[in-house]
Amino acid sequence: MSHDDPAANAAGAGPSRSPAPDPHAATPSWQWPEPVWRGHVEAVRAGRGLLPPRWPDGARVAVALSFDSDHETIPLRDGETSPGLLAQGEYGARKGAGRVLELLERYSAPATFFMPAVSALLHPDEARRYVREGHEVGVHGWIHERNTLLAAEDEKTLIRRALETLTDITGRTPTGIRTPSWDFSDSTLETVLDLGFLYDSSLMADDEPYEVVAHGRPTGLVEIPVDWIRDDAPYFTMDRFTALRPYTRPRDVLEIWRDEFDAAYRDGGVFQLTMHPHVIGHRSRLVILRELLDHVSGHRGVWFATHDQLAGTARDQLGRPTASNSPTEQP
Ligand SMILES: [Zn+2]
Numbered sequence: 001m002s003h004d005d006p007a008a009n010a011a012g013a014g015p016s017r018s019p020a021p022d023p024h025a026a027t028p029s030w031q032w033p034e035p036v037w038r039g040h041v042e043a044v045r046a047g048r049g050l051l052p053p054r055w056p057d058g059a060r061v062a063v064a065l066s067f068d069s070d071h072e073t074i075p076l077r078d079g080e081t082s083p084g085l086l087a088q089g090e091y092g093a094r095k096g097a098g099r100v101l102e103l104l105e106r107y108s109a110p111a112t113f114f115m116p117a118v119s120a121l122l123h124p125d126e127a128r129r130y131v132r133e134g135h136e137v138g139v140h141g142w143i144h145e146r147n148t149l150l151a152a153e154d155e156k157t158l159i160r161r162a163l164e165t166l167t168d169i170t171g172r173t174p175t176g177i178r179t180p181s182w183d184f185s186d187s188t189l190e191t192v193l194d195l196g197f198l199y200d201s202s203l204m205a206d207d208e209p210y211e212v213v214a215h216g217r218p219t220g221l222v223e224i225p226v227d228w229i230r231d232d233a234p235y236f237t238m239d240r241f242t243a244l245r246p247y248t249r250p251r252d253v254l255e256i257w258r259d260e261f262d263a264a265y266r267d268g269g270v271f272q273l274t275m276h277p278h279v280i281g282h283r284s285r286l287v288i289l290r291e292l293l294d295h296v297s298g299h300r301g302v303w304f305a306t307h308d309q310l311a312g313t314a315r316d317q318l319g320r321p322t323a324s325n326s327p328t329e330q331p
Contacts, residue, residue, distance in 0.1 A: 014218060039215075044189050046205035047152060050222060050314035051269060055198070060301030061265045064272040064310050065111040066138075067100055067180065068203065069093070071123065071278060071280060073116040073144040075149045089278050093123045096141050098279020101133060104287065106295045112216055112307040113161035114140035114178040114201075117162035131170045136306035138201070141180035152187035159191055175308045176315045189214055192221065197225055199311035201272075210315035220318060222311040224272060230260055231274040236285065254288040258295055271309065 029037065054064055072089035075081070094196040100308035104111055113130045115137055122126040130137050141147070142165075150158070159177070167173045175198040178190060182202040189212065192200055199222040200212065212221040228234050256275065264271040281288055296302055304314070 005276075023263075029124055032208070042213075042322070043186070044184060044203070045204075045213045046209040046218075046223070047318075049204050049206065049208055049210050050317040051208040052313055052317055055268075055301075055303050056313065057303065058300070058301065059212060059303035060268060061261075062206055062270045062303045062310055062313075063109070063261070063296055064270060064305055064307055065109060065181045065275070066178070066273065066276050066307060067097075067103070067203050067277055067280075069097060069111050069113050069115045069119055069126070069277055070140070070144055071119045072142075073119050076118065077144040077146065080159075092124055092276065092278025092281060093119075096277030096279075097123075097126050098291075099281050099286050100136075100275075100277055101129065103290055103293065105133065107304075108135070109293065109304040110134050110306050110309075112136040112137045112138055112176070112201075114176075115166065116140045116142060116144045116180065116194055117165040118143040118167055120169050126143050127169050128171075136171050136176070137166055137172065138175055138307060139166060139174045139177040140198075144180040144279070146183065147179060147188055148183050148185045150185065152185070152191070155187060156191045156194070157186055160195060163195060175199065176201060176224075176311060189219070189221075194218055198222060198315065199307065201226055201307055207264070207267070209310065211318065220315075222314045223309055224270070224307050224314070226272060226274050229256065230272060232279045233276055233283070236279050250288045253258055254291055257288075257292055261296055263290070271296075 006099040011140055027036075050138075069090045069092065070089065072086045074089060080086075113127075115127055115130075117139075119140075120137075125298050128135055139159065142162045143160055145155075146157050162175060177192055177197050177200055179200070179202040182204075185204065199209075200226040203212070203223050204225050204227050205223070206225050209225070210223050212219050212223050233252070235253045236246045238245050261271045275289070280286060
């Protein structure tokens with residue numbers, strides 16, 4: 001939630017419960033029988049690791065950059081219509097996205113832009129430019145809705161509509177989804193599978209891609225894991241009505257991300273990063289993205305991949321015997 005709405009987290013609003021009836025909802029967790037707590041844990045779980053034995057062209061590391069082009073949808077999602085709040089998001093479209101695209105072009109780095117459909121409808125030329133310049137556009141909800149508050153059917157309707165809208169605007173059918181705020185409702189996984197997505201990029205159970213398992217059943221869905229550590233928003237977001245302020249200097253964030261990359265490089269794994277044009281696109285922050293790309297590009301064997309390309313490579317591992325690609329094996 002906090003990559004776009006840290007105030008809610010800071011205020012103690014934890015993951016919302018699904019409206020689905022739960023006979024144990026009124027029972028405190030310490031009184032749950034084992035099938036209940038075990039059932040919650042096993043509903044959506046990390047399965048086999050999908051790290052390939054080698055990356056394309058003999059690369060040493062896969063670098064998967066992503067940008068969530070939320071723009072105005074964060075306030076809109078909450079029914080906030082004040083021009084002041086909307087302008088903060090508008091900055092992402094007006095200044096941030098273009099700066100990010102110029103930087104990616106300079107480093108010949110394809111990336112993935114997850115875009116709420118309403119954001120794409122507000123900025124259709126931007127969505128088309130992403131595709132035209134060799135990047136991927138992925139689904140990121142309709143209006144950045146809080147999926148855990150929705151009935152299953154409503155959540156599905158919105159994701160389907162988002163998929164159709166992005167396809168209409170860009171001429172490409174998205175293959176991946178990042179759920180708004182990285183949240184999963186009790187029905188999100190089923191919806192993602194029903195709509196035929198190749199991959200999801202919202203969960204955090206590993207550093208490397210893995211197969212999502214539902215109640216013990218492998219689903220074939222590739223997960224490209226994310227984490228708050230590799231997200232710009234938690235470091236830089238501020239809310240004027242709460243104590244929430246940016247608490248890390250941009251150059252300190254650069255150091256964290258560099259360490260993440262260096263370790264991924266040593267492991268022969270994936271360095272995945274999530275940013276937002278309205279957050280990273282400011283002058284004093286874009287400089288750390290440029291310095292990070294300088295650092296990354298200074299290494300031999302870097303494969304800049306869109307999330308779709310990375311998921312395709314990971315999915316190839318599904319057909320291999322489990323023993324040959326255990327999560328601990330390194331290329
Ligand atoms: Zn978002």
